Amino acid sequence: MTEPVTDHQMAEDAPPRLAGQNRLRLIGICFAAAFLTIAGQLTHLTIFPAQEEGPVRPITEAPLPRPDIVDRNGVLLATDVAVASIFADPSKIIDIDEAVEALTATMPDLNATELRRKLSTAKRFAWIKRQVSPEERDAVYNLGIPGVSYVNERRRVYPQGRLSSHVVGYVDLDTKGIAGVEKYLDDRGALYTASLAEPTEHRTEPAQLSLDIRVQAAVIDEVGKAIEKFHAIAGGGIVMDIRTGEVLSMVSLPDFNPNQENKNFSKDQQNRMTSGVYELGSVIKAVTFAMAIDSGKVTLKSVFDTRYPLVIGSARIHDFHPQNHPLTTEEVFCESSNIGTAKMALEVGLEEHQAFLRKVGLFDKLQTELPEAARPLLPKRWSKLVTATTAFGHGFAVQPLQGAAVVAGLLNGGHLITPTFLRRNEEEALAMATTVIGEATSETLRYLFRRNAEEGSASKADVIGYRVGGKTGTAEKVVAGRYDKNKRLSSFIGAFPMDNPKYLVMVMLDEPKAIPGTYGFATAGWNAVPTAANIIERIAPMLGVEPVFSAEDLQKLAKLEEKEKKKKQN
Amino acid sequence: MHKLLNLMLVTAVLVSGFILYSLEHETRGLEREAARYQRGISEEVENMRLLNAEWSSLIRPDRIRTLAERFLGLSTLKAQQIVTLDAISQHVPAEPVMNLQAEGSDPIGAIIDEMKQP
Numbered sequence: 001m002t003e004p005v006t007d008h009q010m011a012e013d014a015p016p017r018l019a020g021q022n023r024l025r026l027i028g029i030c031f032a033a034a035f036l037t038i039a040g041q042l043t044h045l046t047i048f049p050a051q052e053e054g055p056v057r058p059i060t061e062a063p064l065p066r067p068d069i070v071d072r073n074g075v076l077l078a079t080d081v082a083v084a085s086i087f088a089d090p091s092k093i094i095d096i097d098e099a100v101e102a103l104t105a106t107m108p109d110l111n112a113t114e115l116r117r118k119l120s121t122a123k124r125f126a127w128i129k130r131q132v133s134p135e136e137r138d139a140v141y142n143l144g145i146p147g148v149s150y151v152n153e154r155r156r157v158y159p160q161g162r163l164s165s166h167v168v169g170y171v172d173l174d175t176k177g178i179a180g181v182e183k184y185l186d187d188r189g190a191l192y193t194a195s196l197a198e199p200t201e202h203r204t205e206p207a208q209l210s211l212d213i214r215v216q217a218a219v220i221d222e223v224g225k226a227i228e229k230f231h232a233i234a235g236g237g238i239v240m241d242i243r244t245g246e247v248l249s250m251v252s253l254p255d256f257n258p259n260q261e262n263k264n265f266s267k268d269q270q271n272r273m274t275s276g277v278y279e280l281g282s283v284i285k286a287v288t289f290a291m292a293i294d295s296g297k298v299t300l301k302s303v304f305d306t307r308y309p310l311v312i313g314s315a316r317i318h319d320f321h322p323q324n325h326p327l328t329t330e331e332v333f334c335e336s337s338n339i340g341t342a343k344m345a346l347e348v349g350l351e352e353h354q355a356f357l358r359k360v361g362l363f364d365k366l367q368t369e370l371p372e373a374a375r376p377l378l379p380k381r382w383s384k385l386v387t388a389t390t391a392f393g394h395g396f397a398v399q400p401l402q403g404a405a406v407v408a409g410l411l412n413g414g415h416l417i418t419p420t421f422l423r424r425n426e427e428e429a430l431a432m433a434t435t436v437i438g439e440a441t442s443e444t445l446r447y448l449f450r451r452n453a454e455e456g457s458a459s460k461a462d463v464i465g466y467r468v469g470g471k472t473g474t475a476e477k478v479v480a481g482r483y484d485k486n487k488r489l490s491s492f493i494g495a496f497p498m499d500n501p502k503y504l505v506m507v508m509l510d511e512p513k514a515i516p517g518t519y520g521f522a523t524a525g526w527n528a529v530p531t532a533a534n535i536i537e538r539i540a541p542m543l544g545v546e547p548v549f550s551a552e553d554l555q556k557l558a559k560l561e562e563k564e565k566k567k568k569q570n
Numbered sequence: 571m572h573k574l575l576n577l578m579l580v581t582a583v584l585v586s587g588f589i590l591y592s593l594e595h596e597t598r599g600l601e602r603e604a605a606r607y608q609r610g611i612s613e614e615v616e617n618m619r620l621l622n623a624e625w626s627s628l629i630r631p632d633r634i635r636t637l638a639e640r641f642l643g644l645s646t647l648k649a650q651q652i653v654t655l656d657a658i659s660q661h662v663p664a665e666p667v668m669n670l671q672a673e674g675s676d677p678i679g680a681i682i683d684e685m686k687q688p
Contacts, residue, residue, distance in 0.1 A: 076626035082616045134620070159626035217631035465649030538646055547649035557650055 066156070066175055067185065067196045068206035069168055071213045072248070072423065076206075077164045078182070080175070081157055084137035084150040085130040090119045092147030099145045103128065106139045131155050156182075158258040163216050166271040167209065167250055167370070167421055170258040180271075181209060181421060184369045192422075208423050210246035215239050218538040219249045223507065226531040227253055230512035230522070236273045236400060237531075238506040239539065242408045242495060244429040245417035247368075248503070248543075250274075250401070275372035277397040278508070281475030282336045282524075283493050284393030284403070289333060289448065290410045291356040292344040294441040302329050304340040312385045317342055320474075320523075333448045334456030336472065338392045345391030346384065353387050360409065360416055360436050366402040369421045374399055393473060400491070404506045407471075407493045409433075411449065411501050413442045450498040460529040461494055464556060465547030466540045469501075470494025470532065472524035477511070487511050490524035492532045497545055505539075507532045 069078040093099050096119050104112045107129060118126045128148065132140075137150050156171045158164055169180015177183040185193045185207060196205040219237040227235045239249040252272045256265050270276065292298035305326045310317040319337050332340030345353050357363055365375045377397040379386045389395045401419060409416035415433035437445075449469030453462045458470040470492055477487040491508040495501040507528045518526040540547070549557070638644040 075629065076622050079619055079623050079626075081620050081623055134616075157623050159623045160630055161627070163630065163632070214631045217635070221632060221635075463649065465652075537649070540649070541647045541652065546654075547652050549650070 064197050064199060064202065065154075065204050066171075067193060067204040069164075069181060070206045070208050071211045071216075072208065072246075073212065073214075074208075075160070075213050077160050077168050077209065077211070077213070078156060078158050080154045082134065083131040083153050083155045084134065085153055086128040086132060086137065086140050086148065086150045088119060088126050088128050088149075089124055089147045090121055090126055091124055093119055094146060096120060099148065102143045102145060103140070103148070106143060107132070107136060160213055161259060162255050162257045163213055163220060164211070165255045165258050166252050166273070167211055167247075168258065169370075170263060172263075179372070181207070181369055183371045187371065189369060209421050210241070210244075210248060210423055211250075211421065212239075212248045212542070214542050215539045216249040216251065218542075219251045219535055220253070220255075222531050222534045222538070223251055223253055223509075225534075226507075226509060226512075226527060230509060230515060230518075230527045232509040232512040232527075234268070234272060234510040236506075236508045237535065238273060238401060238404045238504070239535070240404055240408055240419060240504045240506075242412040242501050242504050243426050244424045245405065245408065245419045246424055247401075247419050247421050249539075250421075271370070271372050272510075273400045273508075274366075274368065274370050275374050275399075277374045277377050277399055278489055278491075279393060279395070279397045279475040279478070280400065280403045280491055281393040281473035281489065282338075283407070283471050283473035283491050285333070285336065285341045285391070285473075286407055286410060286445065286449075286471050286493070287357070287360060287362070288341050288345050288353075288391040289329075290437050290441055290445055291353065292348050293329075293444050294437040295348050295352065297347050298329060298344055300329050300444065300447075303327065304329075304332055304337070304343050306332070306337045306339040306343075310339045310342055310388065312388055315385055317388060330448060330451055333471075334452045336457050338394075341392045342388035345387050350382060350384065350387050353390070354382055356436075357390070359434075360406045362396075362398055362402065362406060366399055366405065366418070368401070368419055376402070393475060400506065400508055403491075404493060404504055407506075408495075408504045409436055410442060410445055411495050411504070413439050446495075446498055446501060449495065453494065453498075457523075457525045458492060458494060458529050460525060461492065461533045461536070463496075463533050463537045463540070464553045465549055466536055466545060467497040467499055467548065468494055468533070468536055469496070469498035470505075470529070472529055474523040488522055490522070490528045492524055492528040494532055494536075496536055496540065497548070502545065503539075503543060505532050505535055507535065 065080055068076060068080075070076055088099075090096075096116065099119060100112055100116050103115060104110050110129060115128065118128070129136075131153065132150075140148065141150065154175060156175050158168060158170070167180055169177060169182040169184075171182050172178050177186040181189075193207070196207060198204065219239060223235045223237045226232065235251075235253045237249065237251040238247065240247050250271075250273050252270075254269050256269045272278075289298075303326045306319060306323055307326070309319075317338050319335075319339050321335055321337075323331075323335060323337070327335060327337055327340055331337070332344070348356075362376060363378060365373055367373050376399070379390065379395050386395060405419045406416065408419075414435050414437040415430060416436045417429045417433045446469060449471060450467065451469075452458050452471060453469045457472045458468075461468050461470050471494070473489075473491045473493075475489045475491075476483040476485055477489055478484070479487055489508065489510055490512055491506065493504065493506045495504045509524075509528050509531070512522050512527040514520045514522040514526075
């Protein structure tokens with residue numbers, strides 16, 4: 001390769017030759033220089049590679065896939081699947097009859113007459129069938145009809161169907177979230193969604209929810225059965241981890257199937273646990289008790305005279321079950337005495353009562369990951385009467401989830417935690433919690449809850465072995481601005497195992513009716529409470545709560561066994 | 571001298587040309603192969619998504635419950651059916667295996683003995 005260079009040097013010393021020969025040499029030199037450059041560059045690149053070569057990655061133009069949604073155990077709740085949509089260019093179809101015959105033979109659900117009409121037009125485009133499975137797509141493709149083709153599309157599917165309806169929500173035709181967690185992933189939770197993406201590998205980690213689909217199935221089943229049994233118009237249920245605020249299950253019936261094509265859901269199908277506000281009634285007494293006991297003005301030994309209606313101005317407050325003797329704190333709780341609870345709140349004082357309700361967040365809108373959140377309905381002016389009625393949950397309405405969250409905060413040692421639908425551990429929850437009452441007060445409340453399930457209004461919730469505690473509430477519904485005595489909202493909030501509460505269970509039934517088995521009663525103790533008991537019996541083993549039997553429990557069990565034996569003998 | 575040089579250059583051009591084209595051909599082949607694998611992978615990924623969705627709809631708890639009730643005769647687990655290991659160990663008879671072997675009617679022991687023999 002160096003020869004031309006020496007040639008060139010020689011040419012300078014030698015006598016001049018023919019002009020054409022010089023030109024030839026010049027070209028030769030140019031070529032040699034070019035080859036040298038290439039050779040040099042090659043050597044350089046081989047010996048010193050310019051940069052580390054990573055694995056080759058395909059560059060895809062498509063947007064990152066929407067994250068899958070899974071429950072706390074990894075069960076798939078929402079995913080994207082590829083679907084094909086089959087279309088035709090009628091002008092290219094040669095034999096319409098043959099095409100119609102072949103297509104209807106492959107896809108039997110197609111309407112032959114309609115298809116014929118579509119293909120007979122002079123248009124250049126007609127959908128034959130949208131969103132078909134890959135098998136159907138291949139079958140149509142293999143028919144080889146000229147003018148019939150397909151485009152690939154993506155479709156969001158919810159394999160768990162109605163089990164995930166309200167929490168997961170759904171997307172529109174352009175896979176944009178428009179309800180539930182799906183909307184959260186697009187809007188406020190966009191940052192969270194972005195953290196799931198792995199653009200280099202063109203995939204997205206699934207979004208894991210706090211939901212447990214097994215618990216959700218149990219709650220949906222039991223609440224559904226209760227609605228049917230008690231002829232209620234609607235119902236709902238919540239199961240929450242008391243220490244982390246994770247919602248394991250949230251059910252609102254009637255619900256919907258997120259897979260259905262037409263998503264014009266009625267107002268009745270909305271999520272009443274967060275987007276509706278309800279007067280929770282006596283369940284709120286737990287808040288009043290927590291406040292009164294925490295203030296130190298009321299102890300378990302305090303006695304309240306509930307023999308006569310409480311008169312404030314022109315209003316009189318009555319009890320549902322009037323007692324003819326003064327009640328202790330425990331009796332006020334277990335008899336669910338309005339008079340006693342109102343007196344308790346008045347003893348604490350108007351200012352302090354308001355301040356406490358504000359502290360536990362009942363005056364503010366609760367906002368979780370779900371976009372559907374309703375503002376609480378509060379009394380406009382605060383007076384002595386308002387304090388008295390608010391004390392037993394009358395005259396102000398909140399989201400049911402909010403009620404559950406507050407009670408969870410009172411029972412877990414006084415740490416109020418905002419509920420979440422995403423995963424969260426105990427440390428994270430404690431870090432963000434606000435302390436609303438002392439540990440000792442929480443302990444007393446647990447005792448009251450447990451007593452109420454042992455002997456009080458929630459005695460039907462006491463599933464033997466799981467140490468359930470709870471508070472019932474039966475509120476009259478406001479119909480056209482007045483309380484209607486015959487339309488009730490019955491609810492139950494409880495927790496288990498009560499010696500160290502881990503899970504909160506809430507059940508709500510809208511307008512349950514008295515049925516033969518309930519001796520004419522339609523109060524919570526007869527409908528919401530047994531429903532909660534069924535739920536607890538089903539979910540406690542799933543959640544790993546070990547049953548413990550006291551001596552009394554064992555006696556009860558022995559009696560039950562005897563009864564069954566007798567039944568069998570008969 | 572010039573002839574030899576030209577001959578060498580022509581040979582070099584031909585040889586390098588041949589190497590270049592064969593390399594390119596090989597590269598194209600590899601590229602096609604890579605694209606085919608890539609397509610295969612995305613098809614499999616798509617299949618996995620579909621199968622995952624199908625699996626999830628098959629393990630729907632309400633469906634499993636219905637099946638368990640209908641075909642296995644199972645019902646809701648009662649708290650009293652849950653027994654801890656400690657409780658079980660109290661009910662284990664003292665020396666049943668020895669007795670059975672002594673009586674010569676130990677079916678499981680017989681199977682184990684059979685397995686021990688080569």
